[in-house]
Each structure stands twice: as C-alpha cells, then as structure tokens.
Amino acid sequence: MKERDELDRCDCNVIHEDVVNAVREKMPSEENLYDLAELFKVFGDTTRIKILWALAESEMCVCDIAVLLNMTQSAISHQLRILRQARLVKYRKEGKIVYYSLDDEHVKHIFNQGLIHINEKY
Amino acid sequence: MKERDELDRCDCNVIHEDVVNAVREKMPSEENLYDLAELFKVFGDTTRIKILWALAESEMCVCDIAVLLNMTQSAISHQLRILRQARLVKYRKEGKIVYYSLDDEHVKHIFNQGLIHINEKY
DNA sequence: TACAAATATGAATAATCGTTCAAGTGTTAA
DNA sequence: TTAACACTTGAACGATTATTCATATTTGTA
Known part of the structure; x- marks a missing residue:
C-alpha cells in the first residue's frame, strides 16, 4: 500500500491528508522540477554567474574572460562547457579565437529577479 | 603590477583589452554576485525546489512535506533550515506542529522564468 | 510525572563539484 | 614543417553537500 510505504519512509503520521493530496495534484512533473533544479544549479556558482553577467554585456573570447575574472583559461573553459550544455551561451569561431555570447x-x-530578492531583505 | 599578475594567472594574452575594461566597469560588486550565486545554489536542489513549489501552493507542516515528497522528516527538516536561512520560507508554531510557508x-x-527557459529549448 | 508525537540537530558517509595540472586539438604565421 | 597561440579535455585533488542515523528538544496528553 502506497500510504503505508510513505509513512514508513517519512517517519511520522500524516497530519493533513487533504492538504497533501491537494498540493500533490498541483505539483509539476518530476521531470520539470528536476530540470528546473539543474538550471539553477548552473547559476549557483560565482564563476559562472560572473561569466554570464560579462557576456550579457558583451561578446568575449575565452582569454578575455580569464583576464577579466583573474582565473586560468582552463578553469574558464571548463565552466563554459557547462554553460554550453545548459544552452545558456553560444559561440562562434574566428581563426583560433572562440567568441562566446x-x-x-x-x-x-x-x-534581476534574484537581485530583487537579495536587496529587498534588510 | 596588476596586469602582469593577471596574465600570469590566466595563462594567455589579453586579446581585447578595451572589451575587458568596458565589461569590468559594468560588473556588479563582488558581494552582489556572490549573494546571487548563493541564492541560486539554494534553488539548485530538487528537494528544495519541490518544497518551495509545494509551499507556493499551501502552508504545510514538516510531516506533510515529508509524506508529499516521500522522504524522511529529518531530511526535510535539514532542507527547511537552509530555506529559512535564505529567508525563502517562514514558519509559525501551533502546539508541537510547525507550519511553513x-x-x-x-x-x-x-x-516561472526558469521554466520558460527550459520549455523554450526544443 | 512519564510518555508519545513533531520537529530539530550533530556527526558520519557517499556523492558531487570546481580548480589545477598536464596533455591534447586545431589554426596561424614564420 | 615547425613553432607559437587559443582553446579544450581528462584525471586527480580537495572542498562542499544531501541524506541517514542517532540523539536532542519541545509540547500535548495519559
């Protein structure tokens, strides 16, 4: 029985079964919630935030970003791969130089929504 | 010299010094970018996303959330602490029951902005 | 008072993650 | 063709993190 399993697992009794059922029906799909968490995970790193903010201002090559953030070009390249996979940045090649945007x-x-939250609190 | 240090560190030459300088001036403070990353880090976990989404629908006690997500009450309680510290949830006590919202x-x-990004891509 | 229920918390463990280092492409220019 | 440059990539290391387990704490109740 599903309910029995859940109680075993949660280690407590259902207090408001009606609320739980109502909320359960309104929840987005497991897949959607997972994807959403994955997206925010990408934003959850200072280096990547900085890269994205920089690219919001101007197209830049890998070396420029490394200089701007005072980090190795390798570290930047690794982070750009993650941003690429999340489809947050695109790039174009011009000779040996790769421009990201x-x-x-x-x-x-x-x-901006995130900044609103941060700045509103005290 | 600052520039020398940066070049040592980034392991490459500045390609577009003008772009780097222009972008640098437009960047928010280190502190703001750090706080922003910290906020998104909180969103970057499936369990916390689920909790927040549930609470967006209705006030719930810890036990209800545990049943809804089929997780132990302890795990939920740990995550609620993180959400509390990020000022994303508040709570009220009613006897031994603690209601979060x-x-x-x-x-x-x-x-919603996050979902737009996810769903727009293919 | 003693007990059970709801929640919180600290320590431990396994998994994930960011950076570094070293070695690899691919492209330009000598 | 050789060398230098811009960038990428894989492995390794240390740090962080989510969950579990055991143990508190707080409150209602017998």
Missing part, C-alpha cells in the same frame, strides 16, 4: 535573453530577467 | 513572493516569478 549569451544564448538566452531571459537569463537577465532571472538574474 | 513561502516568505517571498518573487520565488514564483524566478521559477
């Missing part, structure tokens, strides 16, 4: 307009909107 | 209206806005 934002691939998503609402990154700025998400950041 | 959202403490921030734009959590929903941030989530």
